[in-house]
Amino acid sequence: MTASPEKKSYKSFLEEDGGRKGIFKWILSTDHKRIGLLYLYSMMAWFIIGVTLGLLMKLELIAPGETLMGPQSYNATFTVHGVIMIFLIVIPGLPAVFGNFMLPIQIGARDVAFPRLNLLSWYIYVLGSILVIASLFGNGAPDTGWTFYAPYSFRTGTNMLPAALGAFVLGFSSILTGLNFIVTIHRMRAPGMTWLKMPLFPWTLYGTAWIQLLATPIVGITLLMVAGERILNIGFFDPAKGGDPILYQHLFWIYSHPAVYIMILPAMGAVSEIIPTFARKTIFGYRAIVISTLAIAFVGYFVWGHHMFTAGMSGTALFAFSILTFLVAIPSAVKVFNWIATMHKGSIFTEVPFQWAASFIFVFMVGGLTGLVLGALATNVHVHDTHFVVAHFHFIVFGGTGFAFFGALHYWFPKIFGRMYDRSWAQTGWIFFFLGFLTLYGPMFYLGIKGMPRRYFDYLEEFHGGNIISSLGALVMVTGFVIILINLVKSARHGEKAPANPWGGTNLEWRIPSPPPVENFEEIPVIDKATYKFD
Amino acid sequence: MPDSTHHTVPYRTYALILVLLLVLTGISVAVTQIELTKWSTLVALLLAGIKTSLVMAIFMHLKFDQRIFRVMAILIILLLGVVMVVTFLDYLFR
Numbered sequence: 001m002t003a004s005p006e007k008k009s010y011k012s013f014l015e016e017d018g019g020r021k022g023i024f025k026w027i028l029s030t031d032h033k034r035i036g037l038l039y040l041y042s043m044m045a046w047f048i049i050g051v052t053l054g055l056l057m058k059l060e061l062i063a064p065g066e067t068l069m070g071p072q073s074y075n076a077t078f079t080v081h082g083v084i085m086i087f088l089i090v091i092p093g094l095p096a097v098f099g100n101f102m103l104p105i106q107i108g109a110r111d112v113a114f115p116r117l118n119l120l121s122w123y124i125y126v127l128g129s130i131l132v133i134a135s136l137f138g139n140g141a142p143d144t145g146w147t148f149y150a151p152y153s154f155r156t157g158t159n160m161l162p163a164a165l166g167a168f169v170l171g172f173s174s175i176l177t178g179l180n181f182i183v184t185i186h187r188m189r190a191p192g193m194t195w196l197k198m199p200l201f202p203w204t205l206y207g208t209a210w211i212q213l214l215a216t217p218i219v220g221i222t223l224l225m226v227a228g229e230r231i232l233n234i235g236f237f238d239p240a241k242g243g244d245p246i247l248y249q250h251l252f253w254i255y256s257h258p259a260v261y262i263m264i265l266p267a268m269g270a271v272s273e274i275i276p277t278f279a280r281k282t283i284f285g286y287r288a289i290v291i292s293t294l295a296i297a298f299v300g301y302f303v304w305g306h307h308m309f310t311a312g313m314s315g316t317a318l319f320a321f322s323i324l325t326f327l328v329a330i331p332s333a334v335k336v337f338n339w340i341a342t343m344h345k346g347s348i349f350t351e352v353p354f355q356w357a358a359s360f361i362f363v364f365m366v367g368g369l370t371g372l373v374l375g376a377l378a379t380n381v382h383v384h385d386t387h388f389v390v391a392h393f394h395f396i397v398f399g400g401t402g403f404a405f406f407g408a409l410h411y412w413f414p415k416i417f418g419r420m421y422d423r424s425w426a427q428t429g430w431i432f433f434f435l436g437f438l439t440l441y442g443p444m445f446y447l448g449i450k451g452m453p454r455r456y457f458d459y460l461e462e463f464h465g466g467n468i469i470s471s472l473g474a475l476v477m478v479t480g481f482v483i484i485l486i487n488l489v490k491s492a493r494h495g496e497k498a499p500a501n502p503w504g505g506t507n508l509e510w511r512i513p514s515p516p517p518v519e520n521f522e523e524i525p526v527i528d529k530a531t532y533k534f535d
Numbered sequence: 536m537p538d539s540t541h542h543t544v545p546y547r548t549y550a551l552i553l554v555l556l557l558v559l560t561g562i563s564v565a566v567t568q569i570e571l572t573k574w575s576t577l578v579a580l581l582l583a584g585i586k587t588s589l590v591m592a593i594f595m596h597l598k599f600d601q602r603i604f605r606v607m608a609i610l611i612i613l614l615l616g617v618v619m620v621v622t623f624l625d626y627l628f629r
Contacts (some may be wrong), residue, residue, distance in 0.1 A: 246625070
């Protein structure tokens, strides 16, 4: 059926260079696996910058008053931190790296539907990234926050345009990836792989791809409208010219809230892969997870207004958005119950990927439940734009997507590189990271409820204690990140050789050798049984 | 994939649609002279919707393509429509 997993007489994608040398065998390759790794390496580079900026902010907040930087530098730091983390890392995150690498393999295909378009999306990603980074130089880094809210975004004298243009360009990369995945999933599934035999990670990529395709153009045109405001003084969002600044917020969040689901759905997909493997048990409620994936993708389009509860919307809109926000919690909770039910009475063995997945469930639940606090109108008014919100979205975006990303990385690492990482160091890294994460963001809930606003470089003395704990947590978490990074980088080259199926997984990726052959399968497999069936 | 739905559209049809689009653009501009208050956005969207439908049906061949593409396009437009309705829950009730 497939290449014998342990057979050595094959050429892995890492050995196949297409007759090119050096960097060209990477940047000219249309192999989905190499493109996935191109994304991984680019994102890791930006992530290091984003983490450094985040750490600088936490060090600034370690004591009241000016510690490391003044207000303008602080504003620029949180803006660029946000733009890098959101647009360059968590939005492309799992789809671009693991989606590219694993999607064709998991559905039994040799590549994505449009390999050249796939490479083009990486080039567009790099172009967008360069524009974002370019905004750091020149007239001063942008200071609007990653949301580019009008009217400040068209009035500030800082380098707003390159950052917004960068986000605009990155949108095209996202759209092309989404388009590619939709066509790949529709047209290239192996014979016998009906929709309901498809693994859950491709399912979540499918839901995500539709959001990428349909929501991203809205933010594209919105950012162009801001550029129009800055350059041509049109007046879309300028009250002095009859425009409406809240219209900007509507347009921005019509994309940017579904974007949260672009970030979190594939994370949920990765966790749905990891948990059955390490519980040695078929996933509980496969259909319920599929339906909840599509429900999240669909309902997620209509909840954007909960970012704007204090902006001055009509009472009717406030009421509608609050109800819709509570609705989207239902499919999310369905998934959590399914993961827990999968573990129930399973034969769990706690390897590092499982630890990441289990901690994902914990932090995602904290993030999700505090999201309900924010979805309720009365409590939202109390904690709006405070550190409570910062803690909430870091629990979801970093705790959720980030933990799932690291979980997926540790899960698929032996498959991708054909080598195993040092498990004890990986576990040490996870412990530091997890404890550091909770210490960093946990106190922010308290600080927010007590009234500490976000996006200020300074604070009242009464907030000092919580901020010290939080800043120390940041240092612990960064230590964990450094351990993880060194361990993985070193192991990719020098780790012990990994078998084809080190975790005993059931999906197609575990039935081919590690690292995968150039075109994945000698013969396209025929699927005759449901996925996640353990013998 | 067998291409059983290939269809050649005569140039005359394209020219006719072009003229129609230009006329509709003229109407869109002319209608701004009439005081329609809160209905002005709806009228502008309706006219833009008719123009978009013409482009999609004729220039983008949706009229001659497989039904699944028509269904998908309609679903997407419906989604966009619902997003607009939700947005106007704010604007119409302020």
